[in-house]
Amino acid sequence: MEFVEVFDSPGKGRGLRVSKEVWAGDVLFAEAPLASVVLDSLVSSVCHGCFRRQEKLQRCGQCRFAQYCDRTCQRASWEEHKHECAAIKSYGKAPNENIRLAARIMWRVDKEGMVVSDMQMTTLDDLENHICDMNEDDLKDFKVDIHNFLDFWPRGSKQHTVDSISHVLGVINCNGFMVSDQRGLQAVGVGLFPNLCLVNHDCWPNCTVILNNGKIELRALGKISPGEEVTVAYVDYLNLSEDRRRLLKQQYYFDCTCEHCTNHSKDDLKMAGAEPEGEKVPEETVKEVTEYSRRMLEKMEKARSEANYNEVVKICRECVAKQENVLADTHIYQLRMWCTLSEVLSYLQFFDEASTYARKMVEGYLKLYHPNNAQLGMATMRAGVTHWQAGLIEVGHGMICKAYAILMITHGPMHPITKDLEAMRIQTEMELRMFKQNEYVYHSMREAALQNQPMKMMAEPAAAESIKNLFRRK
Numbered sequence: 001m002e003f004v005e006v007f008d009s010p011g012k013g014r015g016l017r018v019s020k021e022v023w024a025g026d027v028l029f030a031e032a033p034l035a036s037v038v039l040d041s042l043v044s045s046v047c048h049g050c051f052r053r054q055e056k057l058q059r060c061g062q063c064r065f066a067q068y069c070d071r072t073c074q075r076a077s078w079e080e081h082k083h084e085c086a087a088i089k090s091y092g093k094a095p096n097e098n099i100r101l102a103a104r105i106m107w108r109v110d111k112e113g114m115v116v117s118d119m120q121m122t123t124l125d126d127l128e129n130h131i132c133d134m135n136e137d138d139l140k141d142f143k144v145d146i147h148n149f150l151d152f153w154p155r156g157s158k159q160h161t162v163d164s165i166s167h168v169l170g171v172i173n174c175n176g177f178m179v180s181d182q183r184g185l186q187a188v189g190v191g192l193f194p195n196l197c198l199v200n201h202d203c204w205p206n207c208t209v210i211l212n213n214g215k216i217e218l219r220a221l222g223k224i225s226p227g228e229e230v231t232v233a234y235v236d237y238l239n240l241s242e243d244r245r246r247l248l249k250q251q252y253y254f255d256c257t258c259e260h261c262t263n264h265s266k267d268d269l270k271m272a273g274a275e276p277e278g279e280k281v282p283e284e285t286v287k288e289v290t291e292y293s294r295r296m297l298e299k300m301e302k303a304r305s306e307a308n309y310n311e312v313v314k315i316c317r318e319c320v321a322k323q324e325n326v327l328a329d330t331h332i333y334q335l336r337m338w339c340t341l342s343e344v345l346s347y348l349q350f351f352d353e354a355s356t357y358a359r360k361m362v363e364g365y366l367k368l369y370h371p372n373n374a375q376l377g378m379a380t381m382r383a384g385v386t387h388w389q390a391g392l393i394e395v396g397h398g399m400i401c402k403a404y405a406i407l408m409i410t411h412g413p414m415h416p417i418t419k420d421l422e423a424m425r426i427q428t429e430m431e432l433r434m435f436k437q438n439e440y441v442y443h444s445m446r447e448a449a450l451q452n453q454p455m456k457m458m459a460e461p462a463a464a465e466s467i468k469n470l471f472r473r474k
Helices: 071-091 097-112 136-152 162-175 241-252 283-305 309-323 332-347 351-366 374-389 393-410 416-437 439-452
Strands: 004-009 013-018 027-031 035-038 177-180 187-192 207-212 215-220
Touching: 035 097, 071 097, 071 136, 097 136, 097 162, 097 187, 136 162, 162 187, 177 207, 283 309, 283 332, 309 332, 332 351, 332 374, 351 374, 351 393, 374 393, 374 416, 393 416, 416 439
Parallel strands: none
Antiparallel strands: 004 013, 027 215, 035 187, 177 187, 207 215
């Protein structure tokens, strides 16, 4: 590897550090998955070869489980699918995504050995499985997976010990990584990337991970000096430090000791009360509205999961009215309400109202996130598009330019999202010039363009898991 090397990180075990100076936007390494599979919930709507979302897919004529865009995708995927195909036919059904992924990994290792690439820095055997750290409930589910794997694994394939199977399933459990659709907007699969497993966590990391054309890219968020450890965030920073530590312990079995968790950095902002006209809201009132917001968030998520968008809007509007002038613009419960409202209202084409909440959301995010955070870039992009849809071309163009600057670092110029955003930036720049020359002509042409070809850069806000964090959660 040109930019990174393996080393023993104090208190963390193995990690990666840079061997030469890198700058914001540099790709430290790119890696294809050892194996990957479509999520159980999307097996009928995502191609099992290229992971594109498609309305019409062609089933494999033998197992009747795998589905593909066309014959080209099916032929390209046959080498990886052929063992799985025969196993599903024999077993009578397809097992869950963990078992399917474990089986694909083991078939590949049986054929090619533990090292499948010259760029691979670790082997499957050297990765942690954390089986001994699982709680009783997780261990019970884990044993069911082992039992089902043994039933699924063909007698004609190379046989493995229960310990070997347990190790692979354990590695998937704590190191599985989400695979996105072709545009990088929604999680559609899970895969295992051995080199990525070596990158340790920090709540305020110096790198980000992005999926681009089937490979993960580890990209620097700023200058990193030789010898400095490479880190990424396993969980969203937009959680309180105690919640991040709980999630990390639950999913990845370690206690986070990063500076931001130790010092509870920005926790005060994330739970802050408003100061209307310079006067602080009483602490008791802030606590009361915070607890109310927590309950409403649970109701909202339930309605959202059921795709009941009118109910989502009703819940959010009611909650936002209570939060106004009580919670600060950095309070995470208020930010979550604004985020949901802007997405759902935009989907329902209430662009004026959506743009108001989108702008507030971005202003809050700017005070909390790292300036080159990928989620900040994506949120700014969505807000820019929403303002454009609302006819607010000046604000929309400004936000799109800011988002483009961030995504050039986090995603790079060749990522599909960045390319879409570059086209949008050029379009809004032309529209802005036209707007300044003659507002009436601009609005007339814009209305005609919207009727003929409405621009859509956001998916339905509930159907699939959003790519807000690529690190897989149980």
